[in-house]
Amino acid sequence: MSAADVIVGLSGGVDSSVAALLLQRSGTTIAGLFMQNWEEDERNGPCRADADRKDAVAICARLGIALHARNFASEYWDQVFARFLDEYRRGRTPNPDVLCNREIKFSLFLDHAHALGAAKIATGHYARVDEVDGRFRLRRALDAGKDQTYFLHALGQGALASTLFPLGELQKSQVRRLAQEAGFATHDKKDSTGICFIGERDFRQFLSGYLPAQPGPMRTPDGVAVGEHPGVFYFTLGQRSGLGIGGRRGSEGEPWYVVGKDVADNVLYVAQGNANDWLQSHVLDAGELTWIAGAAPAARFRCTAMTRYRQPDQACLVEIDGDRCRVRFDEAQRAVTPGQSVVFYDGDVCLGGGVIERSDAPFGGLQPLPRAAEPAHA
Template identity: 40%
Template sequence: MRVVAAMSGGVDSAVAAARMVDAGHEVVGVHLALSQSAATLRESARGCCTIEDAGDARRVADKVGIPFYVWDMAQRFQEDVVADFVAEYTAGRTPNPCLRCNERIKFAALLDKALALGFDAVATGHYAQIVERDGRRELHRAVDMAKDQSYVLGVLDADQLARSFFPLGDTTKPQIRQEAAERGFSVAKKPDSHDICFIADGDTKGWLTRRLGEQPGDIVDTDGEVVGRHEGAFAYTVGQRRGLGLKVPRADGARRFVVDVQPSTNTVVVGTEDLLGVDIVRGDHTRWCGPPPAGEVRVGAQLRAHGEEIPAVATATGDSVEVRLRQRTRGVSPGQSVVLYDGTRVIGSATITGTDRSSARVAS
């Protein structure tokens, strides 16, 4: 096969590209230029997409002996990921930009361009596995659960999976670093990037404030009493406890958390921890990795990239899904994603639109 290997400049994508060559594919390395200010060199383990990263990717490609190109997708990334991130926070939701990047950039824009240029597939350094079964490719969790990235790949549909390779899914991260060192890759000990790649300092609140400006408003309790002030409701998310700066403590001294963000009134609502627990999650923008589930199906539901999997029952209707969790979980916010599993197999995902609490639990 003719394969585009997406090379971020990190150790994972370096080994993924090398493994695709070893498997006998005709491989071309491609670095996606996603930053509109890529001249800034990396100053820490945060962030990615810098000139330094492109240089690291090029050196690996030279070592492996494959052609290497930089594809400028900064404008597309700005429109489909960064602007979406700002719009979601402005609407009082909490998005996951990594899922949007996988959906709209790496497995839409990148894959579409690769196919248009005559390539057959795209390979990335994600930790997940593709399993062939009954003539169909399934997405499964990685062997290394500590690095498993199947959650952020839950937005891929069957057609995209048919043209995707994840060569690292059967290997642990320490083994990947050892392999990179044995191959002589200079990135073998390079720190992993983490957090949100376009917010290199990790300060999401500050980044949003610089984009949107200060928008002062009230923090109220569930009775409507003003207990504090904020500089922008967009900077708060359901489940948040730190950084609230409340001026009026509860009489019983109980800790308070954000339980709702109301952008229409620029209000943040706080309440006690017991109000955070939900066991019904509703979502839309469903993306199925194969045939959509029919009727009620027992699933495992994961609500965060590194969250635990919760036994549940899911019912899909059109572009929507309702997931009834067997146990209550806290801090679930609209805008986040729920990814559904059948064992290690990813069924699909949805963007959370709302939550609720039932009077009865889902039966075991």
């Protein structure tokens, strides 16, 4: 059998299935590759990869293409999951999907595809790539509700030059319809949500198997005790669920939200109200910067940014300092969370991003800066 021109990463889901379908219909010679990035054990329940693999096998059989399989679990543990645990130990909230894309799906997978003789890989991500003046650009998908460039911002020129995103021009509804018309059993398969290796399991229970935590006090910012938490690792800024303090304290009975974490003293800080001032910030510092074009647009530039997935564009000023930057937003941002990604855009073009280190929220670790000191619109 001759080598395929493109190896499609088949996850067993509807998106990758239709990506393969579209490429085959375009006349491209393709094969599939199923990646197993996580190995379950009895403690963590049954392995979801078995069912996904069977779906991938069925798709390849229907398309009449070969299916390769690779186990990247060891590399995933070292390059993604170990970092995930380290970040939680520090009291931060990591984003493993960004690391998985950079280190596994668009690095190891790409290397294996080249070893199989393919020139390119393809995935079911909702994103677009084009080339302007010899440089590749990462652009948002036409389906704004499914766009995944936020999770792809750490890819470089090499990865983008060798990657196809067949779904970038489609709406999710079109993708499901194409799958149904093709007779794919995946056409109504539920989309995976949350962190891939946790799946539908309780997050706190999963994390406790790797990061045993100690109960500690839950306090308001002014030091009033309002309850006890099971471990600061298990909470993130802006979180409402799982606090177990309901309408206690406060005459208006507004819900409580996590506004700060003190890992050293094992204290969780909470305040009432979704828009309370303790969660608001105008400035953040980020590190581990990566740029799609290979370098930042300028030492100081205006753009829009997202500090979480599916957030509306936020106007800001970015100031570069080596592999770090300071971002000044025109409007206050809620629950800017260390460990998460800040991702920069120029219209529908993703410029790159970095890992949030701190903000000027009261518990953010960055000394609050007077906005008049350097206007964001400069």
